[in-house]
Amino acid sequence: MNPKIWLSSPHMSGKEQEFIKNAFATNWIAPLGPNVSGFEKDLETYLNENTHVAALSSGTAAIHLALVLLGVEHGDEVICQSFTFSASANPIVYQGATPVFVDSEKDTWNLCPEQLETTIKDRMLKGKKPKAIIAVHLYGMPYNAEKINKIANTYQIPIVEDSAEALGSTFKGIKCGTLGDISILSFNGNKIITTSGGGALVSKSKALKDRAVFLATQARDADVSYLHSNIGYNYRMSNVVAGIGRGQMTVLDNHVSKRRQNFEFYKEHLDSIGDIEFLNEPNGSFSNRWLSCILTPNLKTREALRQLLEINNIETRPLWKPMHQQPIFKDAPSYTNGVSDTLFERGLCLPSGSNLTENELDRIISIIKSYF
Numbered sequence: 001m002n003p004k005i006w007l008s009s010p011h012m013s014g015k016e017q018e019f020i021k022n023a024f025a026t027n028w029i030a031p032l033g034p035n036v037s038g039f040e041k042d043l044e045t046y047l048n049e050n051t052h053v054a055a056l057s058s059g060t061a062a063i064h065l066a067l068v069l070l071g072v073e074h075g076d077e078v079i080c081q082s083f084t085f086s087a088s089a090n091p092i093v094y095q096g097a098t099p100v101f102v103d104s105e106k107d108t109w110n111l112c113p114e115q116l117e118t119t120i121k122d123r124m125l126k127g128k129k130p131k132a133i134i135a136v137h138l139y140g141m142p143y144n145a146e147k148i149n150k151i152a153n154t155y156q157i158p159i160v161e162d163s164a165e166a167l168g169s170t171f172k173g174i175k176c177g178t179l180g181d182i183s184i185l186s187f188n189g190n191k192i193i194t195t196s197g198g199g200a201l202v203s204k205s206k207a208l209k210d211r212a213v214f215l216a217t218q219a220r221d222a223d224v225s226y227l228h229s230n231i232g233y234n235y236r237m238s239n240v241v242a243g244i245g246r247g248q249m250t251v252l253d254n255h256v257s258k259r260r261q262n263f264e265f266y267k268e269h270l271d272s273i274g275d276i277e278f279l280n281e282p283n284g285s286f287s288n289r290w291l292s293c294i295l296t297p298n299l300k301t302r303e304a305l306r307q308l309l310e311i312n313n314i315e316t317r318p319l320w321k322p323m324h325q326q327p328i329f330k331d332a333p334s335y336t337n338g339v340s341d342t343l344f345e346r347g348l349c350l351p352s353g354s355n356l357t358e359n360e361l362d363r364i365i366s367i368i369k370s371y372f
């Protein structure tokens, strides 16, 4: 049997252990320390000088804190892109609020601007103005931030930008992770850079970042006795794993270009198979191509191809199952147009790691070609 090819596996630079060693040498084995502030600084420098970053225990924790900071409470409604991973939506429920799911557009596979506006109007007509909008750059492809921001501005609804899959992507030259009122990143094991597990909240306001850190460290008031006037969370990043993040930042740009090369390779070798389609970058969009995705003609082909790759020890994955199809969200209001349903049926994510070898890519291509 050929060795396993993973969908997206961690890819270390070799520098990570230096930073971890330093954490041990200085005994900063805690959810604070020089690696945490160093990693935050690295991210701020990378994203844009005007950002403030709070390193957290996960991307999900970052979304949860974003909703807390925006005042989302029990009984509120929050709009969320339906075509996403469940972690985008779960924190809405943590707050006792109701998710309202909105479908995607064909050009980006992300939040459809027209559908978004229809939804806002309809929810307002029904008596509730949505408290926030969670927009996602799925698979690294930026959502149309120009149109989405314009609608959000018109109705004065803040945007939580879920950039968990899009570190390194840009929209009209602006980095993903700086396009929302509050943005979030993830450093889970299979993301473009990883800290094994981790996330970050990004804001243009220092006060908001400080507030996020305060809430993420149990919301202890400035008082020697343990005084609390707010519900707190234990969501801060550990100084040990932040060391992995500092090492990973040195290779982020390499990871982006390698993942883009993977996509180009697949496209070059599979485009001639008329039955396979790719999502191209709209004008002005630059995707980190976190995962390379293909569209097959239908569900039957997608499943047959996935199983053929699986028996050849190659891991692939259907595109995300839309939230409006999930049993747990069956009672949530949803505004659909068929786009994400079709993408889910036809789409497959191919192995996309920045550590894939030419040999492995050849193996994948030859099996896909043998199928068609």
Ligand SMILES: *Cc1c(COP(=O)(O)O)cnc(C)c1O
Residues within 6 Å of the ligand: 057, 058, 059, 060, 061, 084, 085, 087, 088, 136, 162, 164, 165, 185, 186, 187, 188, 197, 198, 199
């Ligand atoms: C991974 C991911 C998250 C959650 O991040 P974690 O760090 O795993 O909690 C949220 N949204 C999307 C779109 C993701 O892919």
